[in-house]
Amino acid sequence: GAGVSQSPSNKVTEKGKDVELRCDPISGHTALYWYRQSLGQGLEFLIYFQGNSAPDKSGLPSDRFSAERTGGSVSTLTIQRTQQEDSAVYLCASSFQGSGSNIQYFGAGTRLSVL
């Protein structure tokens, strides 16, 4: 597509439930990133994919968080047994790695609210 697409745009869930967030990157972009944006804080890096592999998962806050990418395209971020502190906007970005600047282009995010 023309830009990075994320779904759903909003998700309200109950504490303890699992959620899946989807990211569809810009066509042809080999790299994909997930970030989390909490109120009043900067974007926090979660995970980076190059193709289907994730060489850097260092930002995932706990083992309740996992992500996968299939076919070098769509990625899903899964949060198991959600907690209230997981409430945030989850942003996905993609880039064409190989260009010097490697500019990351962002989607509009999924706003997750855990009640």
Add this chain to the structure above:
Amino acid sequence: GQNIDQPTEMTATEGAIVQINCTYQTSGFNGLFWYQQHAGEAPTFLSYNVLDGLEEKGRFSSFLSRSKGYSYLLLKELQMKDSASYLCAVRGSNDYKLSFGAGTTVTVRA
């Protein structure tokens, strides 16, 4: 670790100029980025600096001094639509991971 500081809020008048400063202390440096983010929308790329100096792009300019760990984003001829959050981000020694400041909310008043 990474430490990126920028002011929380700035207010300016339509038609004026505003300069948003960003200072950083990072382990390695491989580029500095500025993004604009309107409420509820995606951050959109504004500028990229990797060498010292000024990069000009229309009404927006960005400056970098690597020795001082300092950058600024200059917005000229402010318009109401420029009211947004401006995010400073630094890429460290790797070639992918961005570390972000908390963002500067700019309010443009008539």
